[in-house]
Amino acid sequence: xxxxxxxxxxxxxxxxxxxxxxxxxxxxxxxxxxxxxxxxxxxxxxxxxxxxxxxxxxxxxxxxxxxxxxxxxxxxxxxxxxxxxxxxxxxxxxxxxxxxxxxxxxxxxxxxxxxxxxxxxxxxxxxxxxxxxxxxxxxxxxxxxxxxxxxxxxxxxxxxxxxxxxxxxxxxxxxxxxxxxxxxxxxxxxxxxxxxxxxxxxxx
Numbered sequence: 001x002x003x004x005x006x007x008x009x010x011x012x013x014x015x016x017x018x019x020x021x022x023x024x025x026x027x028x029x030x031x032x033x034x035x036x037x038x039x040x041x042x043x044x045x046x047x048x049x050x051x052x053x054x055x056x057x058x059x060x061x062x063x064x065x066x067x068x069x070x071x072x073x074x075x076x077x078x079x080x081x082x083x084x085x086x087x088x089x090x091x092x093x094x095x096x097x098x099x100x101x102x103x104x105x106x107x108x109x110x111x112x113x114x115x116x117x118x119x120x121x122x123x124x125x126x127x128x129x130x131x132x133x134x135x136x137x138x139x140x141x142x143x144x145x146x147x148x149x150x151x152x153x154x155x156x157x158x159x160x161x162x163x164x165x166x167x168x169x170x171x172x173x174x175x176x177x178x179x180x181x182x183x184x185x186x187x188x189x190x191x192x193x194x195x196x197x198x199x200x201x202x203x204x
Contacts, residue, residue: 079114122172
């Protein structure tokens with residue numbers, strides 16, 4: 001009976017574990033690195049829109065020039081291959097379409113599936129020795145942290161302005177349970193809902 005009383009609540013044990021292993025510091029360092037580029041990008045976008053070229057006009061031209069299938073295909077490829085193009089551009093595009101909410105939902109789904117695809121690319125890459133050795137050297141730190149913290153890093157990649165595909169790729173490389181990747185990856189839909197609301201408010 002006394003042993004049960006002395007046991008710490010589960011959330012405290014989890015907190016102590018993350019604190020002891022340096023998880024909080026790792027996330028904090030990642031946020032600090034992401035903060036400045038994000039602020040610079042936002043300021044640059046505002047100045048570009050004001051003095052160089054009206055972004056609303058550009059998004060409208062994008063809608064008129066490229067087919068819906070072409071835009072969605074490009075987005076899916078980007079979200080699978082390390083998030084090469086910022087999703088915000090495509091979210092702005094969706095606002096200019098005839099069915100903005102439907103297309104935003106479709107973008108969120110494609111982004112989610114892009115992450116799942118990246119996971120299996122990570123799994124498949126381990127079968128090629130040269131790629132396996134290269135990735136394990138270049139991404140050794142990410143592999144180490146994903147092994148320790150797993151789903152939390154998937155969640156961070158899903159919510160924050162960091163490439164979601166990288167988190168999923170890394171998870172695949174360490175054979176992190178796919179069911180957990182599927183579960184934590186669902187937060188990607190929340191990110192698109194939040195960003196969609198913000199961008200829809202700015203784009204005419």
